[in-house]
Amino acid sequence: MQSKVKKINFNGQDIYVGIDVHLKNWVVTIIGSNIIYKTFSMDPEAKKLSNYLKNTFPNANYYSVYEAGFCGYSVHRDLSLNGIKNIIVNPADVPTTDKDKRQKEDRRDSRKLAKSLSSGELEGIHILGEQMEGLRSLVRYRSKVIGEIVKYKNRIKSILKQYGIKAPKELDKGSKYWSAKYIKWLKTIKTLTPEGTFVLEETIGTLEQHRKQRLKINKELRRLSTEPKYKKVINLLISVPGIGMITAFVILSEIETITRFKNLDKLCSYVGLIPTTNSSGEKERSGKITRRSNKLLRKCIIESAWVAIRQDPALLQKYGELKKRMKPNMAIIRIAKKLLNRIRYVLKNEQEYEKSIV
Incomplete structure (x- = not known):
């Protein structure tokens, strides 16, 4: 008489997977029924993980998490396509003990993610669509590139100071805006040594390369601003005083959809326009603007906001009132919130x- 093999069925059960993502491997921890089933290293392939889960825990609900990092949204999309409900979390939002900070290792990080996911302590970040992800990359x-331009301008200034070279008076304004005449003058400089x-000369050449890159990117953004997929939103944004085309693209690519923020406070928190708070007992103190942003x-x-107060009378009036009772830099933060x-x-x-509208 043949004995029947009873198939294990995890129908309706939740399986939680914490993934410490690396380029060459993933360190994975699996939790089911509040028990750590296994921690192991595997090839970085969503399909292999999906097959393992389906074979080991058939018909279960699969949930996974990994920290935002170098791989962007690609791993998330692969996991989702293979039947795993995944979220990406900000590393700063993962509950971490002092021991975790001092003894950081892949297996510990993987277990920490799986435990936090299973206990409902994690909230995933917003997942961009592929089109918007491409726009964000461009912006x-x-x-x-702007950062590189600033860096090389400062290097040139440092070289001029080193050799005691000053720009002619007629180029004072040009030196502020790095005009074509000012750049031309820089190229004529011969210092004390070859x-x-x-x-x-090399520093000036690198600066010019970066400026050409910026011009090329600006032209591409200008072209994109006329395309139907972006035109309406960009026009809405640039109707707001202080918002130009470049800033409009920054707002669009970083926010994508405004409806994901329930209220203004949530939006201000995401941007980083809220103060730090320290609440203890009956005392509650507000500090400087939060570093998280x-x-x-x-x-x-x-x-x-600085541009807007010169263009919008209502904002200028409000800025004047605020400046009477606080420093200008604090007042402009309030204006930024209104903006x-x-x-x-x-x-x-x-x-x-x-x-x-006031």
Whole structure:
């Protein structure tokens, strides 16, 4: 008489997977029924992980998590395509003990992620669509190019100071804006040594390369601003005082959809326009603006706020009132919040901004 083999069925049960993602391997921890089943290393392939889970825990619900990092959203999309409900988390949001910080290792990180996921302590970040991810890459690349331009300008200034070279008075304004005439003058400089001249020439050449990159990117963004998929949103954003085309693309690529923020406070928190708080007992103190932010977006919004107070009478009036009781840098943060509220309004209601609205 043949004995029947009973097939194990995990129908309706939840299996949680913490993944410490690396380029050459994944360290995976699996938790089921509040018990750590296994921690192991595997090839970085979503299909292999999916097959393992389906064979080991048939008909279960599979949930996974990994920390945001070098691989972007590609791993998330692969996991989702293979039947695993995945989230990506900000590393700063994963509950971490002092021991975890001092004894960091892949297996420990993987277990920590799996435990936090199974206990419902994690909230995933927003997942961009592929088109918007491409736009964000372009906008952030431009930001890096701008950073390189600033760096090489500072290097040139340092070289000039080193050799005691000053620009002619007629080029004072050109030196501020690095005009074509100023660059032409820089190329005529001959320092005391051939080596010093070589360094200056190479630095100027690199600066010019980065400026050409910036021009090329700006032209591409200008072209994209006329395409149907972006035109409407960009036009809504640039109707807000202080918001130009470049800043509009930063806002669009970093936020994608305004409806993912339940209210203005959530949006301000994401941008980084809220103060740090310290609440103990009956005392509650507010400190400086939080360091946690979307750095590029916060920088653009604050810069736009300075422009907006020169273009919008209502914001200028409010800035004047605020400046009477706080420092200008603190006052402009309040204006930035108001500007962000206007941005939220035009995107949510799909209506262009009107200056008469206070």
